[in-house]
Amino acid sequence: MKKSENIVVGISIGDLNGIGGEIVLKTFEDSRVLDFCTPVIFASAKAMNFFKSHFKSEINFNITNNLNQIVHGKVNVFNSWSEPVNIEFGNEDLKIGAYAIKSLQSATKALKHGDIDVLVTAPINKHNIQSKDFKFPGHTDYLAQQLEGESLMFMVTDDLRVGLLTDHVPVKDVVNHITEDLIINKINTVYNSLKVDFNIVRPRIAVLGINPHTGDNGVIGNEDDTVLRPTLKKLKEEGKLVYGPYAADSFFGSNNYKSFDAVVASYHDQGLIPFKTLSFGQGVNFTAGLNKVRTSPDHGTAYEIAGKGVADESSFKEAVFTAIHIFRNRNEYEELTANPLKKSSKKI
Template sequence: MEHIENIKVGISIGDLNGIGGEIVLKTFEDNRSLEFCTPVVFASIKVMTFLKNHFNSEINFHSINTLDQISEGKVNVFNCWKEPVNIDFGKEDPKIGAYAIKSFIAATNALKNHKIDVLVTAPINKHNIQSEKFNFPGHTDYLDQQLEGESLMFMVTDSLRVGLLTDHVPVKEVSNQINEALITKKLDTVYNSLRKDFRINKPKIAVLGINPHTGDNGVIGNEDDDVMRPALKKIKESGKLVFGPYAADSFFGSNNYKNFDAIIASYHDQGLIPFKTLSFGQGVNFTGGLNRIRTSPDHGTAYEVAGKGIADENSFKEAVFTAIKIFKNRFDFEQLTSNPLKKAPRNSRK
């Protein structure tokens, strides 16, 4: 990382029958965005030209066939395929899912090989991407295999950060997966990410309980008393500012979440329902804990509005800005840790 002036933002195009192409176009139509980043869209110039014409966009593309041809100040399109693609907005199509994965794998390889600095993924359909070659529930699971580190689903805005102990897991399996080792690993990942990626020196972290009312002293389950509390006690004794478990039903409604730098939910909907209620359209899905940076918007393919020109690009735009901000924060953190005489990171809770 010799420079951080004009960051190369790789973009996987997602499901072409969804809103991904539209929100990419809307994000980079403003040429001012090219002053602080260089976008590289992994798709094909034929597809991007079709989308440009369909949405009456004035964006100009720079078509490239190798990543050494990336040009600053332009919206680069890396050709992952050459054949024409039949786009039918709003339709679930396994052929379109295959192109989404072609784009994503090419972008991930570029990320691994330092040809791009960060990756922003447009939404995919988790059903139509499945194949013999790609058998993962989604982006995060593949990235966890390809990149170094321990992945964490981390939903973030300027004022709210929610991490998950378990993510795409059926509810009936949640309590079986949560143990002391998992809690410790996820807490460490959140703690380190807050320091390195968000420049918070002494993070304050809340953890939500597994059962309603954190079990009500065993009346509604023993997992919180037998597993969660002992694990959190050990972590707190190590010096981390970790608190909980809190009853999830009142935690957000009481505004208690505002007292913490991050909240860790026990399972997917426990964390994402309040997160998306409070921040939908502005939230970002950040894959924390890995050695490279990936973000995505907080919504899906939105087939119901695809192709109509009315998709809201704000969450995707926030995903781009967040990836850039985290990249710069990591650069600063690495400079700091290699030279401890520099000023320490601020302890800010927005």
């Protein structure tokens, strides 16, 4: 297993007109972060030096065209393109969206090849990244295609983890997507992630209902009774500690979530509104279920404050440390699985 200070954290720069460049610089201006990882920013020397000058950063980059030449203890910049880019903070620009994708594709290639250990993605604009060559709703869907495994949007903090049965799906289509197979796959992904990525031996998972009041015995829809409850029963019979469905409207306000290691919501806003209300600025978006580790902050491009020097880097910094933590937990799990006696020797 790698020592923590040697973990190579790849960073896709996101939308250059947003706050990505600023929060990346602010994160690594704290030199103590370099004691835990070696960052590699996938952008260009010209773009990063523009950010450095604009935000008056004192970071000295190691610029490279070769990932074999990254320097530990330095903030590395890998040239994913060489031409100058016109950066205009706060503007939505299709050309800038194309560079966000260049960065993401370059970083993903490095992740697949093992040149970096984990990937942390700065925010993109889901509209200006669309093109004839890139037709994904966002990072998660693209990475699910590129990497092995069953992807799941998993929003995490130290004391709250929220997974989703459906993520970027229109509300009118949610019910049609929620099938027995989907429920089993998503909850198994959450369960395995809690064990492998978060070192929780016997995970307890709460599942929120599909309809208000979980359908009120069919008065407000019958999907909770016909699809969700029977599927949860099957998972319980396998020995998994899965509970619910719970009425979503009171679940978080009553602090019920504190009794569980994770909560699985039926759709995007049902899970993310309470998550961001309780933890905004500290939350991390983790793509669970893939064979590589990817995290991101829990916010977007924030065009309205881009370039002003007032962006809060807390969530991005948390994303970096969460990626490191999960990478180490996965390595430890693999070691213990390969050598189960090592676990018992630790307890002596």
